[in-house]
Amino acid sequence: MTATPPIPKPIKRALLSVSDKEGVLEFAQALHSLGVEILSTGGTAKLLALHGISVIEVADYTGFPEMMEGRVKTLHPKIHGGILGRRGIDDEVMQMHSIGGIDLVAVNLYPFAQTVSKQDCTLSKAIENIDIGGPTMVRAAAKNHKDVAIVVNPNDYEAIITEISSNEHKSLSIETRFELAVKAFEHTAHYDGMIANFLGCRVKSPATEQTVIEEQPKQISPFPRTLNLHLDLKQIMRYGENAHQLAAFYIDVPGVNHNTLGTVSSAIQHQGKALSFNNIADTDAALECVKSFKEPACVVVKHANPCGVAIGSSLLEAYQRAYQTDPTSAFGGIIAFNRELDPVTAQAIIDQQFVEVIIAPSIAPNALSLLSKKPNVRILSTGDFQPIDFVQNNAVKFDFKRVNGGLLVQQRDEALYEADELKIVSKRQPTEKEMQDALFAWTVAKFVKSNAIVYAKDGQTIGIGAGQMSRVYSAKIAGIKAQDEGLDVAKSAMASDAFFPFRDGIDAAAAVGITCIIQPGGSMRDEEVIAAANEHGIAMIFTNMRHFRH
Numbered sequence: 001m002t003a004t005p006p007i008p009k010p011i012k013r014a015l016l017s018v019s020d021k022e023g024v025l026e027f028a029q030a031l032h033s034l035g036v037e038i039l040s041t042g043g044t045a046k047l048l049a050l051h052g053i054s055v056i057e058v059a060d061y062t063g064f065p066e067m068m069e070g071r072v073k074t075l076h077p078k079i080h081g082g083i084l085g086r087r088g089i090d091d092e093v094m095q096m097h098s099i100g101g102i103d104l105v106a107v108n109l110y111p112f113a114q115t116v117s118k119q120d121c122t123l124s125k126a127i128e129n130i131d132i133g134g135p136t137m138v139r140a141a142a143k144n145h146k147d148v149a150i151v152v153n154p155n156d157y158e159a160i161i162t163e164i165s166s167n168e169h170k171s172l173s174i175e176t177r178f179e180l181a182v183k184a185f186e187h188t189a190h191y192d193g194m195i196a197n198f199l200g201c202r203v204k205s206p207a208t209e210q211t212v213i214e215e216q217p218k219q220i221s222p223f224p225r226t227l228n229l230h231l232d233l234k235q236i237m238r239y240g241e242n243a244h245q246l247a248a249f250y251i252d253v254p255g256v257n258h259n260t261l262g263t264v265s266s267a268i269q270h271q272g273k274a275l276s277f278n279n280i281a282d283t284d285a286a287l288e289c290v291k292s293f294k295e296p297a298c299v300v301v302k303h304a305n306p307c308g309v310a311i312g313s314s315l316l317e318a319y320q321r322a323y324q325t326d327p328t329s330a331f332g333g334i335i336a337f338n339r340e341l342d343p344v345t346a347q348a349i350i351d352q353q354f355v356e357v358i359i360a361p362s363i364a365p366n367a368l369s370l371l372s373k374k375p376n377v378r379i380l381s382t383g384d385f386q387p388i389d390f391v392q393n394n395a396v397k398f399d400f401k402r403v404n405g406g407l408l409v410q411q412r413d414e415a416l417y418e419a420d421e422l423k424i425v426s427k428r429q430p431t432e433k434e435m436q437d438a439l440f441a442w443t444v445a446k447f448v449k450s451n452a453i454v455y456a457k458d459g460q461t462i463g464i465g466a467g468q469m470s471r472v473y474s475a476k477i478a479g480i481k482a483q484d485e486g487l488d489v490a491k492s493a494m495a496s497d498a499f500f501p502f503r504d505g506i507d508a509a510a511a512v513g514i515t516c517i518i519q520p521g522g523s524m525r526d527e528e529v530i531a532a533a534n535e536h537g538i539a540m541i542f543t544n545m546r547h548f549r550h
């Protein structure tokens with residue numbers, strides 16, 4: 001025998017207490033029209049009253065004034081009893097203490113994230129912006145979702161009004177209340193996580209020598225004692241890196257300190273099969289690399305490594321030159337552009353190769369209709385993104401690598417080189433063209449897995465050696481690939497993501513005709529390495545910055 005679900009009770013009384021007042025007037029107005037009595041805290045009540053909406057102030061309802069500059073507003077048994085009381089179980093005790101049920105709670109919290117993102121935010125200001133009464137109501141209402149609806153997101157107001165209006169009992173279904181409750185706990189978990197992260201950077205831990213309780217400390221750790229992450233599930237994949245692995249894509253929640261615009265996480269997919277785990281990883285690698293260039297550029301990626309990168313006077317030229325580096329590896333690759341994809345380039349791709357994903361800031365409509373002939377190709381647009389300003393962009397953004405039993409956390413590698421750290425260490429100065437080629441190769445090398453060796457000439461990669469355990473083998477592979485594709489390495493620049501431990505890498509470069517080398521320097525045998533460059537007449541630039549990538 002199946003139990004008949006209880007008849008949902010109508011929503012008769014709502015409590016509205018919001019910091020973000022967006023949409024609250026319309027919401028309150030609609031609730032009022034549905035015959036709902038509205039209780040509200042000081043600022044919210046004032047706004048509603050000003051617009052002629054009938055409202056009872058919480059202070060009048062409880063008989064207790066708001067006090068301590070808002071620290072105590074709703075923390076009263078008449079409010080919390082009204083939210084937490086189990087209908088059908090606690091009715092008698094509620095009646096005994098004159099506690100009326102509150103059937104809907106709409107709360108959003110003090111803007112803690114916005115407050116602490118301001119440069120001049122003091123510790124006291126941050127602490128005053130920790131909402132206490134709000135989360136208490138949110139959690140209470142979420143716990144009692146069987147009888148109470150909790151609304152934390154103004155984007156939900158409209159759907160809630162629509163559902164109540166169309167429901168014969170002027171209520172919300174249990175499914176809606178449950179969904180809202182889960183959203184509410186996610187919201188308070190995120191909120192408390194932010195607070196714990198903020199305070200956890202100031203307390204004695206392996207990251208800090210001492211607890212820092214200063215109003216505006218000059219330096220605090222970027223690493224909280226406990227790391228609270230908040231990511232939203234975007235997609236479940238059919239499988240992970242391999243078919244026997246379950247996988248999902250979680251994305252950053254856009255907010256005050258996160259800008260997800262122009263990333264793979266917020267890209268719009270126009271056609272093609274769902275992105276796979278490897279597609280997303282490779283698309284991110286291609287996209288982040290192509291953002292480094294100001295000129296029209298194209299990056300072709302395979303297994304997270306660029307296999308061809310080029311700039312050109314047009315996107316078509318950039319694509320053709322990037323493809324030319326390694327057509328064999330480009331088969332089934334991921335292609336990223338830093339300009340709108342035009343129909344000529346789209347047609348060239350279709351004519352020339354099998355491609356898994358194409359990503360660009362935008363896709364011209366006529367390019368999209370051409371690509372629709374290849375419906376399996378995943379086409380993504382990110383919206384505009386700015387080329388990375390390596391000097392300006394010093395925001396602390398984290399990069400994570402999971403190890404068994406822990407998580408490695410580091411700042412993202414957002415630098416390229418410090419201009420005043422570039423040093424010519426060879427006898428011969430690089431020509432202007434050699435310098436341009438070297439910086440292009442260096443930019444690409446940053447995105448190639450270590451050990452990375454990149455040969456480049458005229459804004460085009462000529463050979464890329466990636467992921468080898470010895471640098472000299474990466475150099476050899478870059479040379480072999482160039483030769484196999486009939487590209488002339490002579491007079492190319494060579495970039496190495498880390499220093500050369502021995503002179504053998506330089507000798508190998510000279511043997512294939514490299515005339516300029518860019519590398520971090522810093523080896524015990526730098527002298528020997530520089531002497532080798534001088535012997536071969538190679539111009540050598542030290543960047544004093546390494547770009548390992550694993």
Ligand SMILES: NC(=O)c1ncn([C@@H]2O[C@H](COP(=O)(O)O)[C@@H](O)[C@H]2O)c1NC=O
Pocket residue numbers: 017018019020040041042043044045070071072073074075107108109110130131132133134135
């Ligand atoms: N202290 C309390 O009892 C309390 N109750 C509700 N709040 C918050 O006060 C804000 C709304 O205040 P007002 O309606 O006065 O603008 C909301 O963000 C709500 O989460 C409170 N404030 C902070 O803790």
